[in-house]
Amino acid sequence: MANPVRLHAYFRSSASWRVRIALAMKGIAHETVAHSLLDGEQRDPAYLALNPQGLVPALEIDGLVLTQSLAICEYLDETRPAPPLLPADPAGRAHVRALAQAIACDVHPLQNLRVLQAVVKLVGSAEAGPAWGRRVCEEGLDAFAALVANETGVFCAGDTPGLADIMLVPQLANARRFGADLRWPRLLAIEQACMALPVFADTAPQHQPGFTP
Ligand SMILES: N[C@@H](CCC(=O)N[C@@H](CS)C(=O)NCC(=O)O)C(=O)O
Structure with a gap:
């Protein structure tokens, strides 16, 4: 077995x-x-x-x-x-990987638990952790929203969910937890479409x- x-x-x-x-x-x-x-x-x-x-x-x-x-x-x-989690064509794959990495490499690591704990310790204030997390999420998701601004599909790249959506939805949950200003109507619409699916x-x-x- x-x-x-x-x-x-x-x-x-x-x-x-x-x-x-x-x-x-x-x-x-x-x-x-x-x-x-x-x-x-x-x-x-x-x-x-x-x-x-x-x-x-x-x-x-x-x-x-x-x-x-x-x-x-x-x-x-x-x-x-x-x-498939990625598009069939190389340009599409590069775009979706760039979206995925924008979150996985450039947003999430900065608001990881050990980073938040270090910020709290360095600043000497318990509020500094969530404030830092909020800032990182807002700046990172501002950029992500700009990256998908010209997309016309239901999801981050087209009308089927894929790797970029897999990264986006959990990151939006983090943003919410940090009390971020959810100023991204397009990202929230993608999230809603994803959350209508049982896999999300x-x-x-x-x-x-x-x-x-
Ligand atoms: N780049 C890693 C990040 C993994 C990561 O940071 N996981 C967090 C939870 S989301 C963690 O284990 N944090 C524990 C800690 O910071 O001590 C991945 O994508 O798997």
Whole structure:
């Protein structure tokens, strides 16, 4: 019997939600191993043996341990091509990857838990963390909104959801949590279209083990 697919995650982790969406899109059943980030469980030695970065998610699949949500999504897409997460043409793929990386590389890492904790410590104020997170989300999503401004489809790139949408929806949830000014009607419309789909809605944080509001 094949090994079970196992996702190491935390309910509030937006990077984990990305992988849950991709798994759902690909129709891959999996079990979840929850690691409480607030309790520091991502730094337990047993988990560090799986992911030495001490970050969630990590995905056990096909006898491998995969880390980095973007790399995981692309692995799933390469090994299970239907439905595709990327457009068929190179220019379209470059555009969608640029959108995905705009969030995964340039927004999310700046508002990661350990960064927020460091900001609070450096500034010496508990309010500094959310204020920093809000600023990063607003600036990053302003740029993302400009990047999709000329798109005419329902989703970030066309009329089917893909990798850029997988990155956007969890990031908007973070923006909301930080109290950001949600000044992006186009992004909110994309989010609404995504959340009408079970692959996004059913994988949301509130449906995950250990969820607390
Ligand atoms: N670039 C990584 C980011 C992973 C990441 O930052 N995960 C966060 C949760 S969303 C985490 O584990 N944070 C723990 C910490 O900061 O200590 C990915 O896309 O997988």
